[in-house]
Amino acid sequence: MKLAILSCGPNAYSTRRLKEAALQRGHDVKVLNTLKFAIDLQQGIPDLYYRQKVLSSYDAVLPRIGASITYYGTAVVRQFQEMGVFCANTAHGISNSRDKLRSLQILSRHHIGIPRTTFVRDRKDVIPAIERVGGAPVVIKLIEGTQGIGVLLAESMKAAESIIELLQSQKQNVLIQKFVAESKGKDIRAFVVGDRVVAAMRRVAQGQEFRSNVHRGGIAEPVELDERYRETAVRATQILGLEVAGVDMLEGKNGPQIMEVNSSPGLEGIETATGLDIAGAVIDYVSAQVDFPEIDIRQRLTISKGYGVSEIYIPEGSEFLGKTIQEVMDEEKDINVLTLYRGAKAIPNPRAARELEADDRLLCFGKLDSLRGMIPKKTKARRRPKVQDLQSDELNQLHEDDADQ
Numbered sequence: 001m002k003l004a005i006l007s008c009g010p011n012a013y014s015t016r017r018l019k020e021a022a023l024q025r026g027h028d029v030k031v032l033n034t035l036k037f038a039i040d041l042q043q044g045i046p047d048l049y050y051r052q053k054v055l056s057s058y059d060a061v062l063p064r065i066g067a068s069i070t071y072y073g074t075a076v077v078r079q080f081q082e083m084g085v086f087c088a089n090t091a092h093g094i095s096n097s098r099d100k101l102r103s104l105q106i107l108s109r110h111h112i113g114i115p116r117t118t119f120v121r122d123r124k125d126v127i128p129a130i131e132r133v134g135g136a137p138v139v140i141k142l143i144e145g146t147q148g149i150g151v152l153l154a155e156s157m158k159a160a161e162s163i164i165e166l167l168q169s170q171k172q173n174v175l176i177q178k179f180v181a182e183s184k185g186k187d188i189r190a191f192v193v194g195d196r197v198v199a200a201m202r203r204v205a206q207g208q209e210f211r212s213n214v215h216r217g218g219i220a221e222p223v224e225l226d227e228r229y230r231e232t233a234v235r236a237t238q239i240l241g242l243e244v245a246g247v248d249m250l251e252g253k254n255g256p257q258i259m260e261v262n263s264s265p266g267l268e269g270i271e272t273a274t275g276l277d278i279a280g281a282v283i284d285y286v287s288a289q290v291d292f293p294e295i296d297i298r299q300r301l302t303i304s305k306g307y308g309v310s311e312i313y314i315p316e317g318s319e320f321l322g323k324t325i326q327e328v329m330d331e332e333k334d335i336n337v338l339t340l341y342r343g344a345k346a347i348p349n350p351r352a353a354r355e356l357e358a359d360d361r362l363l364c365f366g367k368l369d370s371l372r373g374m375i376p377k378k379t380k381a382r383r384r385p386k387v388q389d390l391q392s393d394e395l396n397q398l399h400e401d402d403a404d405q
């Protein structure tokens with residue numbers, strides 16, 4: 001396998017370990033500076049240049065995209081994807097995980113445990129928002145902070161107001177998050193590769209520090225996760241569209257609470273704590289996947305005119321309740337069910353004989369007219385508003401307004 005590791009820090013521990021693990025397994029590997037690429041586009045031929053020369057062919061790419069170059073880094077990764085090269089993490093997955101608000105928005109819909117979180121801009125909304133998450137103390141986070149930077153604990157309502165006001169005055173977007181008291185000073189980092197957790201550690205803060213990140217002086221110890229924590233870490237990684245990730249979780253009284261999913265997780269802390277060859281596990285996974293580059297399924301499936309992808313919700317009282325998928329998706333409708341979402345579970349390629357229940361969601365591909373026909377009438381009316389003609393008096397008023405300006 002010819003592997004490219006995208007990294008602006010060739011001497012960083014994680015980059016060195018990944019290169020070393022690839023070489024030990026007999027792979028041809030090079031570390032390429034993400035910022036030295038040029039993206040060339042022309043009809044039918046997406047291409048890349050590296051240091052002013054046409055890039056040679058690679059079988060796989062392992063992105064290590066820093067937060068400060070997210071936009072350019074994901075553009076480079078996306079170009080590799082369009083060229084048919086397997087990327088351990090896709091541009092879409094990296095973008096999803098890098099924005100804390102965006103990632104929590106996605107996870108919240110899929111019944112993944114997360115701390116109660118709110119996002120506000122108006123100063124008048126701050127106090128009500130803090131009260132909605134349970135009142136002080138609260139955790140205040142910068143949306144794009146990393147390694148514990150931009151994470152603050154406000155012990156009182158007044159302190160929270162002052163911190164938020166200061167950050168917003170500096171044009172910073174912040175999240176207000178419920179403080180999970182039972183997890184104060186500690187969290188879990190699960191390292192996910194593919195569909196399994198290959199290693200996990202508990203990080204414990206020292207002294208008065210409430211942030212447990214190793215970069216903040218936290219101490220790491222290996223931990224054996226139970227099934228709930230392993231399943232939550234893997235599902236969160238998959239939902240955000242990642243293959244390799246570090247999932248940070250709090251140990252809440254009601255189970256795992258996702259804080260963050262990191263698309264470029266560091267290896268030093270977890271390899272030191274567990275004594276496991278995590279870099280080797282990543283390389284072995286990439287090697288096994290090179291023949292299966294991920295594609296943008298929505299982009300590909302919606303190219304055909306009149307066809308598309310949609311999610312159909314089955315509410316209480318729906319005419320489809322109690323019917324099987326086969327009965328609902330008869331041949332005349334020309335619809336295929338790709339995935340059935342039921343509660344916290346995702347069931348790919350569900351059996352045609354499975355009966356539908358209230359609150360089921362069906363990810364479908366088929367004729368758009370047929371998909372629209374399955375939407376309840378009230379919802380359909382909202383989604384397809386009728387475009388009306390402007391009245392002559394309205395047009396005259398618009399012309400008068402333009403003349404006055």
